[in-house]
Amino acid sequence: MRRAAIIAAAVIALGASGVGAYQLAPEPAATSAHWRELAWPFPRDGWPAGRAFRCEGGACDGAELYVRAKRGFCNCDSGVADDDEVDRVADVDLITPRFTPVAPGEVVHVGEMRGRVRRYDLAIHDGASHAAVGVALSRRCDLFVAAAQGRGDASAMQHAALAFLETQEMTAWVVAALDGK
Amino acid sequence: MFRCVLTAAALVLFAGSTSVHAQKQQTIGAPPEASNMKLVGTNDLQARSAYQPTIHHQGDRWIAYIGHHGGTDDVPMPVNPLTGKAEPNGTSIVDVTDPAHPKYLRHLPGQEGKYESGGAQMVRVCDGKTLPKGDPNAVYMLRTFGSEAHEIWNVADPANPALITRIGGLKDTHKSWWECDTGIAYLVSGAPDWRTRRMTQIYDLSDPAHPQKIRDFGLPGQEPGSTGAVPTELHGPISTGPNGNRVYFGYGTNKGGILQIVDREKLLTGPKEPTPDNLRFPEIARLPMSAFNGAHTTFPMLDMPVAEFGEDKDGKTRDIVMIVDEAILNECGEARQMVWFADVTTETRPMMISSYTVPEASGQFCQRGGRFGSHSSNESMAPVYYKKMAFIAFFNAGVRALDIRDPYHPKEVGYFIPAITNATDKRCIPVEGGERCKVAIQTNNVETDERGYIYIVDRANTGLHILELTGPARAVAGLPKN
Numbered sequence: 001m002r003r004a005a006i007i008a009a010a011v012i013a014l015g016a017s018g019v020g021a022y023q024l025a026p027e028p029a030a031t032s033a034h035w036r037e038l039a040w041p042f043p044r045d046g047w048p049a050g051r052a053f054r055c056e057g058g059a060c061d062g063a064e065l066y067v068r069a070k071r072g073f074c075n076c077d078s079g080v081a082d083d084d085e086v087d088r089v090a091d092v093d094l095i096t097p098r099f100t101p102v103a104p105g106e107v108v109h110v111g112e113m114r115g116r117v118r119r120y121d122l123a124i125h126d127g128a129s130h131a132a133v134g135v136a137l138s139r140r141c142d143l144f145v146a147a148a149q150g151r152g153d154a155s156a157m158q159h160a161a162l163a164f165l166e167t168q169e170m171t172a173w174v175v176a177a178l179d180g181k
Numbered sequence: 182m183f184r185c186v187l188t189a190a191a192l193v194l195f196a197g198s199t200s201v202h203a204q205k206q207q208t209i210g211a212p213p214e215a216s217n218m219k220l221v222g223t224n225d226l227q228a229r230s231a232y233q234p235t236i237h238h239q240g241d242r243w244i245a246y247i248g249h250h251g252g253t254d255d256v257p258m259p260v261n262p263l264t265g266k267a268e269p270n271g272t273s274i275v276d277v278t279d280p281a282h283p284k285y286l287r288h289l290p291g292q293e294g295k296y297e298s299g300g301a302q303m304v305r306v307c308d309g310k311t312l313p314k315g316d317p318n319a320v321y322m323l324r325t326f327g328s329e330a331h332e333i334w335n336v337a338d339p340a341n342p343a344l345i346t347r348i349g350g351l352k353d354t355h356k357s358w359w360e361c362d363t364g365i366a367y368l369v370s371g372a373p374d375w376r377t378r379r380m381t382q383i384y385d386l387s388d389p390a391h392p393q394k395i396r397d398f399g400l401p402g403q404e405p406g407s408t409g410a411v412p413t414e415l416h417g418p419i420s421t422g423p424n425g426n427r428v429y430f431g432y433g434t435n436k437g438g439i440l441q442i443v444d445r446e447k448l449l450t451g452p453k454e455p456t457p458d459n460l461r462f463p464e465i466a467r468l469p470m471s472a473f474n475g476a477h478t479t480f481p482m483l484d485m486p487v488a489e490f491g492e493d494k495d496g497k498t499r500d501i502v503m504i505v506d507e508a509i510l511n512e513c514g515e516a517r518q519m520v521w522f523a524d525v526t527t528e529t530r531p532m533m534i535s536s537y538t539v540p541e542a543s544g545q546f547c548q549r550g551g552r553f554g555s556h557s558s559n560e561s562m563a564p565v566y567y568k569k570m571a572f573i574a575f576f577n578a579g580v581r582a583l584d585i586r587d588p589y590h591p592k593e594v595g596y597f598i599p600a601i602t603n604a605t606d607k608r609c610i611p612v613e614g615g616e617r618c619k620v621a622i623q624t625n626n627v628e629t630d631e632r633g634y635i636y637i638v639d640r641a642n643t644g645l646h647i648l649e650l651t652g653p654a655r656a657v658a659g660l661p662k663n
Contacts, residue, residue, distance in 0.1 A: 046436030046472035046516075072435060072509040077298040081352070084376045084411070093410035100408040179611040180514055 034058050035065065035164050042066070042094045050091075051173075053164070055150070060160035063150030066091055067165070069177035070143040079138035080115040087118070090134030091147040098123035099132060102154075110162065111171045113137035113144060117162070119154050133158045135165075142178045205548040207601045207621055214544070217595030217654035218582060221634065222647045224283040227259050228604040229270045231638035231645070232302040233356065236277065236561075236630040239308075239320055243630060244339045245283070246306055246322055247273040247638055247645065249291065251299025253606055261288045269293040270300040272324055273645075274339045280634050280647040286340040292327025299327050303354070303369075306336070307361035314364070314388035321345065321389045323366065325354035331368050333389045345389050353378040356417030356478075358428075363387065365395075365449065367418045367428065372397055374405040379414040381430070383449065395449060400432065400441070401457035413437040416477050416507070419560065420445060425483060427465075429502055433475030435509045435518050435554075440468040440479050440502060442528055468523055468531040470504070473516035477507040478557050482568045487587055500526045501534075501588045508554025508576055511608045512619075513547035518554035520573055522588045537591045539578040544598075550619025551608035551641060552576040556626065563631040570594075570658050572635055577621040580637045582650065584657045595654040598622055599639065599646045606641040633660055 035053040042049070050068020055061055070089065075081060080089075083105045092099050105118030115137035122130040131154035135146040148161040164170060213220060230250040237244050249270035252258050258267040263285070271291030276284040291301030303325045309315030322336045330349035334342040353371030360366070364387025371378045380399035384392050397404075400412035413432040420428045426446055432439040447463035470476060480503040490497050502525050506518035519538035525531040538555070539546065546553040559572045566572075571583045571591075579598030583591045599622050609618040625640035635648040651663060 044472070071514060075298070076296055077294065087376060088411040088414075097410035098408075099410075179613075 034060065034160065038064070040066075045094075050177075055157075055160060058160065059156035060150065060152060063148055063152060063157045063160070065146060065148045065161050065164065066094065067144070067146045067170075067174075069174070070145060071178065071180060073138065073141050073143045075138070076141040080136045080143075083116065083118055086116050086134050086136045089143060090118070090136045090145045092120055092122075092132050092134040095132060095147060095149050096122050096124055102131075108135065108137070108162065110135075110137055110144075110165045111174070113139050113174075115144075117158060119158065122149060131157065133161060135161070139178050144174050144178060205545045206619060207549065209601055209603060211600055213600045214579070214598040215596065217650060217652045218580070218597040218635070218648050219651050220597070220599075220646060221649050222277075222279075222281040222283050223644060224275055224285055225602070225604060225644040226273045226275075226638070226642075227261060227285070227288060228256070228642045228644070229259055229273065229288075230296075230300075230606070230640050230642055231273075231625060232300075232640070233304055233626050234628045234636050234638050234645070235304050235306050236628055236634075236636060237306040237320070238631060239337075239339065242276060242278045242339075243280075243632070244286075244336070245273075245275040245277045245636060245645065246304045246324075246336070247275065248302045248304045248324060249273065249300045250302055250640070251292070251294040251296050251327070253295060253642075255606075257295055258293070263288065272301050272304055272322070274336065274342070275645065276339070277630075277634070277636070277647060283645065283647065287342065289334070289342055292329060294327055301325055301327065301332075303356050305357060305359040307359055307364075309337075311361045312364045312387050312389065313362075319389075323357065323359050323386070323389075325357070328353045328371065330354070331357065331370070333386065333392075346392055348382075348384070348392055355379050355415070358418050358420055359386065360420055360422050362422060364389075365420070367420060369415055369417055375399060375403055376405070376407060376411050377403040377414045379416070381415060381418060396453035397455050398448065399455070399460060400439075401460045404455040404457070404460060407457070413439055413475070416475065417479075419479060419481060421481055421483065425481070427481065429479040429481050431476035431479035431504065433470070434477060434507045435475045435515055437472050438470035438474050438476035438504070438506065440470070440476055440504055440523060440531065442466045442468075442525060442531065466525075466529045466531055468525075468533070470521070470533075474506045474518060474521070476504050477555075478503070478505040478560065480505070480558050480560060480571070482585075482588070485568050485588060487589065489587060489589065496526065498526075499524050499588070500528075502531075503558060503571060503585070503588075505555050505558050505573060507556050508552040511551055511610050513541075513553055514610065515554075518556075520555050520558070520571075520583075520591070522585075522591060524588075534589050535591055537573070537583060537593070539575050539581060539593075539596075544578060546578050549577045550621035551623045553578060556624075559627050559629045559635075561629045561631075563629065565631060565633045565660075566629055566658055570654075572627045572629060574624045574627045574637065576623050576625070576640070579622060579624045580627050580635065580648070582635075582654055586657070594657055595650060595652075597637070597646070597648050599624070599637070599643060602643055605639070605643045608641065633658065
């Protein structure tokens with residue numbers, strides 16, 4: 001029995017020190033009915049990769065949504081101050097560096113986070129019009145951003161994207177991502 | 182017996198965690214950690230979070246002007262013992278003529294607000310007799326007023342500053358540069374109609390009472406009316422004046438850094454309307470950095486002789502720019518922010534040649550609390566250290582003294598990490614269901630004076646420490662033994 005105690009202690013100590021530690025593989029993401037998870041489609045940049053989804057069915061059919069946490073943001077008190085801030089941080093530039101806002105943005109709340117959402121036209125020369133939506137939300141000194149793009153109605157895409165971000169599974173993930181998990 | 186197993190396991194875990202913990206965290210009362218640097222004097226700066234120090238030789242006195250961030254959640258407006266009043270953080274003015282006994286002269290309040298949203302972070306000083314149209318009896322202090330304005334004060338009597346002028350209406354400010362011999366100032370501002378928080382407003386401040394705007398400047402895509410991706414915001418410029426005819430702009434903080442080399446003459450006299458073509462006109466070259474790193478300070482050291490190249494037929498001297506990134510996140514929550522050396526001798530082909538970081542394992546700095554990584558360097562070009570030594574503020578690793586005589590192989594020759602005090606503020610990270618906080622030194626900025634003293638200030642409210650080199654580090658600078 002004494003040997004069992006030593007083995008147990010050693011196993012726990014080794015685990016605590018990181019020797020022999022392993023990470024559980026994440027379970028497949030359970031997404032809501034209309035958004036199917038994709039691989040993150042963009043090359044590495046200064047921020048860690050986020051998550052990507054494609055809308056299947058409904059008014060946002062075919063739209064893609066990219067979301068990620070950006071930890072470390074100087075405006076800890078003022079948050080997302082204006083539309084220029086959305087232009088700068090919302091990751092629309094990952095889709096294309098050439099985007100034009102179609103109207104002033106508006107204030108948006110997702111969970112306990114507050115920020116702004118703005119719509120854009122994208123300059124993608126494939127003969128079709130592309131719309132995008134950029135979302136920037138702040139939590140203390142950190143940002144959560146989302147960008148959606150698609151060929152359908154921008155208003156429907158924005159509505160569907162924000163509704164998806166409000167789901168329990170996404171709000172839980174956002175909190176974890178902003179906590180650096 | 183099962184209980185025994187659990188107890189044994191718990192003891193092993195507890196013993197392991199406490200011994201590691203004891204090695205990592207600073208404690209009040211412990212001595213500073215130092216190598217080839219020693220403490221000469223201190224001042225608590227009224228326990229205000231400190232940013233940029235500028236040391237000015239003023240008559241027969243040496244005066245330190247120290248900018249502050251806004252207050253903290255716990256103490257938004259610390260009490261000034263000289264007035265007995267709670268005052269928003271602004272500028273500390275300290276007589277450091279006797280560096281062993283610094284004398285706090287005046288606190289000049291700044292903008293109300295906490296952390297980056299208040300205070301008066303930046304400060305530069307020029308003598309009136311040096312400025313082309315200044316009052317020869319005046320000494321002018323240029324400072325930011327929070328995010329909303331730049332101010333110029335006459336600090337000829339440093340205990341009784343007088344406001345001269347104010348340039349306001351801004352959405353942000355940051356680390357400006359002022360040429361004392363010409364009066365040209367590169368003010369890091371947030372012009373309301375620009376798409377970035379920080380760009381450059383260039384002013385002629387040769388007569389500080391009557392500022393003359395020259396132009397706005399930034400990267401194409403930041404200007405009013407542009408669309409699409411917005412380039413990285415400015416952190417600060419450093420000019421070599423009319424003789425060097427270059428301005429080195431550093432963009433970015435901890436990501437997407439850019440060193441931009443600009444022809445000063447073209448910048449000042451070229452077409453001023455902020456169109457993409459006009460913004461590109463004075464640019465000589467850009468050095469884009471990794472997306473992992475920003476450019477807080479871009480410190481030029483031109484025409485440096487490099488001993489290793491002494492026998493070469495060409496390239497014996499090199500033009501070097503030292504680029505310092507800024508760490509932002511506590512407890513290593515980001516890619517390492519450090520120091521880079523760029524050879525810009527062939528200006529249109531700048532190239533990174535070397536780098537420096539504090540070895541994390543040398544102090545288990547990722548576990549100590551607060552930020553670990555570089556923030557800024559000294560910016561004095563006084564001969565005592567220029568092109569020989571550089572001093573880097575490295576947050577919880579204190580200040581690091583580098584031998585840069587061979588910029589291809591920079592070497593650390595000294596360091597000083599102050600002891601924490603009761604005033605040192607905590608730094609927190611999010612954990613499950615709340616926060617976990619630690620207390621650690623956060624050396625934010627460093628400056629030197631012509632006498633060779635080194636001034637470091639703390640972001641976590643620990644105040645000012647005045648240092649000098651000891652031992653072999655003095656020989657690097659050619660200082661006599663002490």
